[in-house]
Amino acid sequence: MAITHPGRAYIALANYYRFEGLNDNGTTEPLAAMAGDRLQELGKLLGGLLRVVYLFSASMPGVVDHLKFRKSDNPDLDLEFVVPHDYCDFAGERLDGRLQQLAKLTGKRLAFVFE
Known part of the structure; x- marks a missing residue:
């Protein structure tokens, strides 16, 4: 199985947005x-998601498996980014900023929920 040139460009773009941010x-x-x-x-989209989850995982294996999105019951939100309570120390301005970039x-309408 081969990766097409558009597929390679997709991977490169995701990598670019992951490291450089969503604006170009x-x-x-x-x-x-x-x-x-x-x-x-x-x-x-993939680059934006990676920007958020990397702040939780810091490249440590197994962390991302514990993160998930779910539809929110809160009428002010569309989706909740559900994070185990063990990771609540990672919450902060930088993380919220990246989630709001993804929301935009x-x-x-996205928000973190620590459970």
Whole structure:
């Protein structure tokens, strides 16, 4: 099985957005042109998700398995990012900022819930 050139561009875009943030100044244009609109959007989404979960995992194995999204019962939210209470010390301005970037990208109202 081979990865297509658009698939490679998608992986590169996800990596770019993960490390550089969800805003770009046109530096991704060549990759975006190769990937196409849909894969560029998905690359940005994956990059945004990775920006959030990395702050919990710090590249430690097994942590991400304990994180999940669920539909919220709160009428002011769309989705809750459910995090085990053991990780509540990671909560803070930086983490909230990254989640709100993801919320803006997706058009969803997101919040952390520590259980």
